[in-house]
Amino acid sequence: MIILGVALLSACLVVGYFLGELLGQALGVQANVGGVGIAMVLLVLASGSSKLRTLVTGPAGEGIKFWSAMYIPIVVAMAASQNVVAALEGGWLAVIVGVLAVVISFALVPLINKIGPDSEPLPPLDEDNAKGEA
Amino acid sequence: MEALRDALETALTRNGLIVAFMVVGIVVWLSYLLSNRLTRGRIHGSAIAILLGLVGAYFAGQYTGGSRGMADIGLLAGIGLMGGGMMRDFAIVSTAFGVHLSELKRAGLVGIISIFAGVIVSFLIGAIVAILFGYSDAESITTIGAGAVTYIVGPVTGTAIGASSEVIALSVAAGVIKSVLVMIGTPMVARFIGLNNPQSAMIFGGLMGTTSGVAGGLAATDPRLVPYGAMTATFYTGIGCLLCPSILYFIVRAMV
Numbered sequence: 547m548i549i550l551g552v553a554l555l556s557a558c559l560v561v562g563y564f565l566g567e568l569l570g571q572a573l574g575v576q577a578n579v580g581g582v583g584i585a586m587v588l589l590v591l592a593s594g595s596s597k598l599r600t601l602v603t604g605p606a607g608e609g610i611k612f613w614s615a616m617y618i619p620i621v622v623a624m625a626a627s628q629n630v631v632a633a634l635e636g637g638w639l640a641v642i643v644g645v646l647a648v649v650i651s652f653a654l655v656p657l658i659n660k661i662g663p664d665s666e667p668l669p670p671l672d673e674d675n676a677k678g679e680a
Numbered sequence: 681m682e683a684l685r686d687a688l689e690t691a692l693t694r695n696g697l698i699v700a701f702m703v704v705g706i707v708v709w710l711s712y713l714l715s716n717r718l719t720r721g722r723i724h725g726s727a728i729a730i731l732l733g734l735v736g737a738y739f740a741g742q743y744t745g746g747s748r749g750m751a752d753i754g755l756l757a758g759i760g761l762m763g764g765g766m767m768r769d770f771a772i773v774s775t776a777f778g779v780h781l782s783e784l785k786r787a788g789l790v791g792i793i794s795i796f797a798g799v800i801v802s803f804l805i806g807a808i809v810a811i812l813f814g815y816s817d818a819e820s821i822t823t824i825g826a827g828a829v830t831y832i833v834g835p836v837t838g839t840a841i842g843a844s845s846e847v848i849a850l851s852v853a854a855g856v857i858k859s860v861l862v863m864i865g866t867p868m869v870a871r872f873i874g875l876n877n878p879q880s881a882m883i884f885g886g887l888m889g890t891t892s893g894v895a896g897g898l899a900a901t902d903p904r905l906v907p908y909g910a911m912t913a914t915f916y917t918g919i920g921c922l923l924c925p926s927i928l929y930f931i932v933r934a935m936v
Binding site for chain 1: 731741747748759767768769770787790801802805824827832849856857858861873876896899904905906910911915918
C-alpha cells in the first residue's frame with residue numbers, strides 16, 4: 547500500500563526533527579541541528595533493513611518515490627516564494643557579502659575534495675530519465 | 681460576468697495547494713519546452729523553472745510589497761504552502777531513498793570538515809566586508825558575518841547578541857542573496873569544481889550550507905546529487921547558530 551511508504555517517510559522526518567530539536571537544546575542553540583539530515587539517515591537505514599521490507603518495496607516504495615519526484619516542483623515553488631525584492635534592496639554591502647561568500651565557497655569545493663578518498667563521477671545523466679524525475 | 685468571476689475566484693482561493701500544483705506544473709512544462717527549443721537542453725529545464733520562480737517572486741514582491749514572493753498574491757497563496765519548509769524538508773528526505781550508507785560513510789569525515797570550513801569562511805568574508813564598509817562594533821560585524829552564513833543564522837545571532845534591527849535586516853539580505861546565487865550559479869560552475877559525484881556533493885552542501893540554495897542548485901545540476909548535498913547542508917545552519925553568537929562573536933569582540 548502506497549500510504550505505508552508515505553507513512554514511513556513521514557515518521558523519519560518527524561523523528562529526525564525531534565532529535566534535531568533535542569540536539570539544538572543540548573547545544574544551547576535556538577535552531578534545529580541537522581533534523582532533516584538525521585531523517586535522511588533514518589530513511590537510508592530503513593530502506594536497507596530486511597525487517598522493513600514491506601514498507602520500502604512495491605507500492606509502498608512508489609509512495610516514497612512519488613515525493614522524491616515532486617522534489618523539483620517543490621523547489622520551484624520554494625524559489626517563487628523567496629523574498630527576492632529584499633535581497634536586491636539590501637544595498638551593495640549585502641550584494642558583495644553574498645557574492646563573495648558564494649564565489650569563495652565554490653572555489654573551496656575542489657580543495658576539500660582532495661582531502662577525501664578519490665571519487666568516481668556518476669555516469670552521464672539519461673535525458674529521458676531526467677525528464678521523468680522532474 | 682460578475683457571477684463568473686466570483687465562481688472562478690472561489691474555485692481558486694478555496695483550493696490553494698491544488699492551484700499551486702497546477703501553476704507550478706505549467707511553469708515546469710514551459711521551462712522544459714524552453715530548455716529543449718531555445719538551448720537544445722544545454723540549460724537544464726529545472727534550472728530555467730527555478731529561475732522563472734525567482735523572477736516571478738521578484739515581480740510579485742514589487743507588486744504586493746510582501747516578503748513571500750508569489751505566495752503573497754491571494755490566488756497563488758498555495759505556492760507558499762507547496763514551497764514552504766514543511767514540504768521542502770519532506771521532499772528532501774524522500775530523495776535519500778535509494779542512497780547507500782557506504783557512500784555516506786566514505787565522505788563522512790570530509791563532509792564534517794566542509795561544514796565547519798564553510799561556516800567559518802563565510803563568516804570571515806561577511807565580517808571583513810562589514811569592517812571595510814565602516815562598521816566598527818563587534819555586534820554589527822558578527823551579525824553581518826553570520827548573515828553570510830545563512831539568512832537564518834544572521835537574525836538568530838543578531839538577536840542573541842543585541843545588534844540593531846537595521847544590521848539584522850542587512851544580514852538577512854546578504855543571506856538571501858547567497859541562497860539565490862547558489863540556486864542560479866551551481867549548474868554553471870558544476871563542471872569547474874568537480875561537482876559530479878556523491879562526495880563532492882556532500883562537500884558542496886557543507887560549504888554552501890543554505891538548504892534552499894543547495895536544494896535548488898543541485899536539482900538544476902543533477903537531481904541524483906541532491907540527497908548528498910542536502911544531508912550536510914541541513915547541519916550547517918545549526919552549526920552556524922552554534923558558532924556565530926559564541927566563539928566567533930568572542931573572537932571578534934577581542935579583536936575590535
